[in-house]
Amino acid sequence: MTNLIERQPADAPVLHVVDGKEVIPGDLNAFQRLLRFLMEPFTAAWRHRDLIAAILRRELRERFSGSVAGWVWAVVAPLISLITYTSVFGGAVKLPNGSPANSPMDYALFVFGGLIAFNFFTEMAYRAPSLLHEYAHYLKQTMFPAQMLPVISTLRAATYATIGLTLMLLCQLIFGGTLYWTVLLLPLWFIPFLGFLIGITWLLSAMGAFTRDTAYLMMTLAPVLMFATPVFWSTETLQPTWRLVWYANILTGFIEIIRDIVVFGELPKGLVAAWTLLLSAATFWMGYWFFRRQQEGITDVI
Amino acid sequence: MSSDGEVVIRARHLAKAYKLYDSQGDWLKQQLPLVGSARTYYKSFWALKDISFEVRRGESVGIIGRNGCGKSTLLQIVCGMTRPTKGEIWVKGRVAPVLALGATFDLEATGRENVLIGGAVLGLKRHEIIAQFDSIAEFAGIGDFMDQPIKLYSTGMRTRLAFAICAHMNAEILIVDEALSVGDMAFQQKCVDWIDNFRRTGTLLFVSHAAEELQRLCNHAIWIDGGRVRQGGDVAEVARAYKKAIRFEEDSMSRFSAV
Numbered sequence: 261m262t263n264l265i266e267r268q269p270a271d272a273p274v275l276h277v278v279d280g281k282e283v284i285p286g287d288l289n290a291f292q293r294l295l296r297f298l299m300e301p302f303t304a305a306w307r308h309r310d311l312i313a314a315i316l317r318r319e320l321r322e323r324f325s326g327s328v329a330g331w332v333w334a335v336v337a338p339l340i341s342l343i344t345y346t347s348v349f350g351g352a353v354k355l356p357n358g359s360p361a362n363s364p365m366d367y368a369l370f371v372f373g374g375l376i377a378f379n380f381f382t383e384m385a386y387r388a389p390s391l392l393h394e395y396a397h398y399l400k401q402t403m404f405p406a407q408m409l410p411v412i413s414t415l416r417a418a419t420y421a422t423i424g425l426t427l428m429l430l431c432q433l434i435f436g437g438t439l440y441w442t443v444l445l446l447p448l449w450f451i452p453f454l455g456f457l458i459g460i461t462w463l464l465s466a467m468g469a470f471t472r473d474t475a476y477l478m479m480t481l482a483p484v485l486m487f488a489t490p491v492f493w494s495t496e497t498l499q500p501t502w503r504l505v506w507y508a509n510i511l512t513g514f515i516e517i518i519r520d521i522v523v524f525g526e527l528p529k530g531l532v533a534a535w536t537l538l539l540s541a542a543t544f545w546m547g548y549w550f551f552r553r554q555q556e557g558i559t560d561v562i
Numbered sequence: 563m564s565s566d567g568e569v570v571i572r573a574r575h576l577a578k579a580y581k582l583y584d585s586q587g588d589w590l591k592q593q594l595p596l597v598g599s600a601r602t603y604y605k606s607f608w609a610l611k612d613i614s615f616e617v618r619r620g621e622s623v624g625i626i627g628r629n630g631c632g633k634s635t636l637l638q639i640v641c642g643m644t645r646p647t648k649g650e651i652w653v654k655g656r657v658a659p660v661l662a663l664g665a666t667f668d669l670e671a672t673g674r675e676n677v678l679i680g681g682a683v684l685g686l687k688r689h690e691i692i693a694q695f696d697s698i699a700e701f702a703g704i705g706d707f708m709d710q711p712i713k714l715y716s717t718g719m720r721t722r723l724a725f726a727i728c729a730h731m732n733a734e735i736l737i738v739d740e741a742l743s744v745g746d747m748a749f750q751q752k753c754v755d756w757i758d759n760f761r762r763t764g765t766l767l768f769v770s771h772a773a774e775e776l777q778r779l780c781n782h783a784i785w786i787d788g789g790r791v792r793q794g795g796d797v798a799e800v801a802r803a804y805k806k807a808i809r810f811e812e813d814s815m816s817r818f819s820a821v
Contacts, residue, residue, distance in 0.1 A: 275642045275653040282645075314682035318668055318675070401665045402683050403642050403657070471586045559644050560580050 280556065301407070301458075301548050308408050312415070319416045338376075338424040342431060345371045369432055369523050374491040374515040376424040381457065381511060382482045383417045388461040389468025389475035396562045406558060407551055410461035414454060425450075432522060440525025449521065453514055456540035459547030466554040469562050490515060507532070510539040567619035569654075570735060570765050571640060576613040576649040577789075578635050579606040609635040610646070611789035617782075619734075622766040624780035624797060626773065626804055632789045633769050637737055640767065655765070658684065658733030660725065669713040673704065673723055676712055680727045694730045701756075702726035703749075722749055729756055736760055737767045754779070773801035 276283040288296060305312065346368035391409055398404040425446065433439050468474040489511045495503045506512045513536030517528040581604040583589045588603035610632045617623050627633050638644045639651055641659045666683055667676050677698055681691035691698075699708050702722045707715060715723070728736075738757070757766065757779060768779050776783055776797060783800035785793045793800050 274655060274657065275640075275651060277639075277642075277645050278650045280645050280647050310688045311682040311685075313688070314679050318671065318679055322668070322670065397665045398683065400643065402659065403685070404683060470589050473586070556645050557581065 297549075298545065301411075301544075304405060304407065305411055308405050311405070312408055312412055315412050316415055319412065320419065323416070334420055334423050335427070338372075338427050341375065342368060342372050342427065366436075366523065369428060369436075370519060371492055372424075372428050372431075373518045373522055374489070376421055376428065377453065377511060377514050377518060378486065378489055378491050379424075380417055380421040380453070381460075382485075383420075384414060384457050384461050385464065385478045385482050386475075387413060387417075388464035389472070389478055391461070391465040392469040392558060392562055399559050399562055406555055407462070407548070410458055410465050410547075410551070414458045414461055417457075418450075418454060428522065440521070442521040442525050442527060445521045445528075446518075449514070449517055452537050452540040455544040456510060456514075459540070459543035459545070462547030462551035463543075466551045466558060469554070469558045485509070485511075494519075507535060510536060510543070513539070567621070569616050570619050571615075571617040571654075571767070572650070572652040573613055573615050573636075573640075574650040576610055576636070576639060576646045576651060577608060578610040578632075578639065578644070579608050579647040581605075582607050608789055610639075613649070613786065613789070613791055615784055615791065615794060617765060617767065619765055620761075620763070621782055622761050622768065622780040624776035624783040624800075625767065625769045625786060626771065626776055626783055626800065627786035628771060628808075631786045633771075633786055634739070636786065637739055637767070637769055641737060653735070655734030656685070656732065657735045657737060658728050658731040659737045660728045660739065667712045667720060667724070670711055672711055673702075673708040673715070676723065677727055680724070681730075684727065684731050686731060698723075698726045698730050701729055701752075718746060718749070725749075725753055729760075733764065735765045735767065737769075739769045773805050777801050 284296070388410065391413055392399065392406065395404070395406075395409055399406050429439060429443065464474055464478065488506075488509055490506065495506050495512060495516065498506065513532050516532060517536065520526045520528045583592070583604045592598045592603045613632075613636060615623075625633055625636065635644070637659070639646050640653060641657055642653070666680060668679060671679070674695075677695065678688070678691055682688070702708075702719075702725075704715075704719050704722055707719060712720065712723075736757070760766065761779075766779065768776065770776050780797045782795065783797040784791055785800050785804050793803055
């Protein structure tokens with residue numbers, strides 16, 4: 261099985277394409293093909309790890325190029341929004357799910373967790389459609405693995421989400437006095453969320469390469485989606501039948517889980533967690549499948 | 563030269579079609595599950611129609627042809643940037659494309675940082691680039707500019723740096739696309755010397771529309787015309803036939819305009 265994962269014989273051809281299809285050495289049955297496809301994003305990312313690191317370093321520097329304070333902004337921006345929410349919603353004695361708020365900080369953290377997830381999503385949704393255009397010169401003139409660009413840009417956005425999350429945990433510790441042990445589950449929340457966002461970015465960037473409408477569509481949809489996502493409130497205030505509808509939006513699941521583990525110190529509800537995981541896995545591989553299907557056309561039209 | 567060496571590039575009946583859509587709406591219709599499979603909404607433009615050739619290890623092969631004959635598309639296929647629609651391409655070994663030198667440079671970043679990025683884009687590992695760093699800087703010969711942002715570089719300096727990176731890839735197959743005409747005479751000579759040296763161990767694919775350059779660097783040539791191989795073989799023969807045809811075609815044009 262190990263030979264499926266990158267380990268090609270040393271004298272294997274670097275490039276072998278017949279009639280527009282890459283020739284994969286060895287005979288694979290249907291199951292092996294599926295396994296190979298499922299592993300492909302990971303093996304490719306590992307193979308190109310040095311390239312991913314180099315471009316990521318460049319992207320992070322570029323984000324603040326020309327600014328004096330640089331990284332300070334990445335910390336100050338979420339801090340300001342956190343302070344704003346605390347002072348605006350500080351008077352609320354009850355959290356939107358009905359449980360009493362212990363401190364003015366509680367509702368702020370409640371909102372902040374949702375905002376981190378939602379802002380991470382919108383950053384990707386806005387950038388993805390133009391992502392491949394930004395890198396057109398790479399795609400046309402070098403042997404650049406285009407499928408890694410969505411991974412790189414998601415990782416870039418992830419560094420800012422991580423700063424926000426760290427800030428959230430610090431506030432919880434300082435004002436709440438304690439961190440719940442369930443905080444340890446955060447990586448288990450973060451990785452599927454990254455997978456979901458990379459999948460979405462694959463989908464949107466491939467569509468965006470062909471038509472600018474994708475960018476306009478996202479600019480129209482994302483603000484509307486804010487109201488279809490329980491950022492400022494909880495679905496627990498809704499009637500049970502209505503709640504199910506909200507779970508069709510995968511962000512609902514992600515936002516409720518991060519609140520459960522950071523703000524309330526509870527384990528996420530099993531069904532919500534399973535559903536969210538399923539949706540994010542489906543988005544990841546469907547996005548990858550779509551991107552790979554369009555990739556040939558992308559280099560030709562961009 | 564060593565014409566009994568093993569084959570490193572094999573192309574069999576390569577053909578490449580670009581899909582041309584009249585509107586983006588047509589593209590969208592083509593993507594829709596049922597609508598798209600019912601009919602085709604695009605026109606195909608065949609940039610390459612039928613290209614077959616073999617390149618053996620250690621050979622220097624020139625590809626010649628007029629603008630729009632399909633040279634660049636062929637190179638992109640050999641590099642793996644785009645896939646052929648029909649036919650087979652088989653390439654073995656590390657390919658260094660000296661195409662559009664410096665196109666990927668980040669203007670805000672310093673030369674040093676761009677060496678790291680450029681090297682990574684060409685497929686080098688980070689430690690490989692760092693190990694060769696001094697050698698790259700020496701080859702480029704741009705001195706203290708190495709630590710300045712690329713936006714302050716002249717075109718010649720960018721070319722120098724880009725070629726220096728390519729020259730340190732330890733490539734087995736070098737693909738040069740008329741990139742040498744930039745830079746001053748001294749640097750051009752340095753590049754040509756380096757390529758001459760490279761040819762002793764590596765395989766060269768050189769693309770040009772000038773027959774003289776081809777004869778200087780190559781021992782075999784392939785003449786592409788209208789997406790097909792018009793003539794292949796010894797460089798002197800192909801160059802002679804090519805020059806003759808160019809004269810004839812120019813001639814015929816001026817004759818028509820005179821009438």
